[in-house]
Amino acid sequence: MSSEASAPAPVPVHRPGVLIVVSGPSGVGKTTLCRRVMDEVRSLRFSVSCTTRPPRAGERHGVDYYFVSPEEFQRRLDAGEFLEHARVYDRQYGTLRSEVDERLRRGESVLLDIDVQGAGQVRSSGTDAVYLFVLPPSVGDLERRLRERATDDDATVRRRMDKALAEMRHAWRYDYVVVNDDLRRADAEFNAVVRAEVLKRARPAILAAHGLPNGGA
Ligand code: ADP
Numbered sequence: 391m392s393s394e395a396s397a398p399a400p401v402p403v404h405r406p407g408v409l410i411v412v413s414g415p416s417g418v419g420k421t422t423l424c425r426r427v428m429d430e431v432r433s434l435r436f437s438v439s440c441t442t443r444p445p446r447a448g449e450r451h452g453v454d455y456y457f458v459s460p461e462e463f464q465r466r467l468d469a470g471e472f473l474e475h476a477r478v479y480d481r482q483y484g485t486l487r488s489e490v491d492e493r494l495r496r497g498e499s500v501l502l503d504i505d506v507q508g509a510g511q512v513r514s515s516g517t518d519a520v521y522l523f524v525l526p527p528s529v530g531d532l533e534r535r536l537r538e539r540a541t542d543d544d545a546t547v548r549r550r551m552d553k554a555l556a557e558m559r560h561a562w563r564y565d566y567v568v569v570n571d572d573l574r575r576a577d578a579e580f581n582a583v584v585r586a587e588v589l590k591r592a593r594p595a596i597l598a599a600h601g602l603p604n605g606g607a
């Protein structure tokens with residue numbers, strides 16, 4: 391028997407992608423956790439949102455956000471380009487359908503870092519998605535992180551803290567809650583959720599590719 395016959399070619403598996411919605415109060419560490427998981431999970435893409443807020447130091451157009459004028463945001467809204475959108479701290483934020491739809495069709499998973507209003511709109515749209523909420527170890531820790539990040543003035547930090555307390559009351563609606571106390575542990579939990587959900591969506595395709603029964607699915 392030739393070695394080719396004894397080593398069957400790997401079965402090609404089309405793994406469907408999953409939409410992962412991440413919310414949590416400003417300063418809790420969403421950006422940090424999202425960046426880390428993007429480095430770990432190959433099939434994952436970050437959805438770059440549109441916003442009318444100005445860039446912070448180091449933020450890049452097209453990487454962190456698409457920074458647009460209020461007029462440009464409204465034009466895109468009228469054209470139906472947003473999957474969801476919300477006004478946060480008097481600025482507009484929105485997820486472009488073009489960041490999500492085609493990627494999911496291609497089998498890539500997409501990560502959204504959006505506020506609780508936007509997450510509610512995704513939920514109402516009936517889109518298949520997984521919802522993950524990031525909580526701080528305590529409210530005091532959250533305020534310290536916001537101040538140490540040093541990207542916002544005192545009034546902005548206070549507004550973000552008010553909104554944080556209101557947002558945290560929605561955590562129970564999410565499928566998973568990760569407490570970002572120790573970054574390494576939170577990162578491991580965040581990764582575990584993303585990997586498990588990607589595998590869960592891939593299960594029917596893997597079974598079908600192996601000619602195995604799929605419980606009637
Ligand atoms: P968000 O995207 O939720 O607004 P960031 O990812 O920008 O939050 O994090 C806010 C600040 O907190 C950053 O300076 C970040 O380095 C820091 N940070 C994130 N996770 C932790 C952690 N587990 N412990 C301490 N500081 C953290």
Ligand code: 5GP
Pocket residue numbers: 413414415416439440443474475476478483484485503504505506507508509
């Ligand atoms: P920041 O200005 O700190 O980057 O984000 C402020 C808040 O806006 C965060 O809660 C973040 O999750 C949320 N956000 C960012 N992009 C979007 C978006 O496209 N849609 C919605 N609804 N919220 C967003």
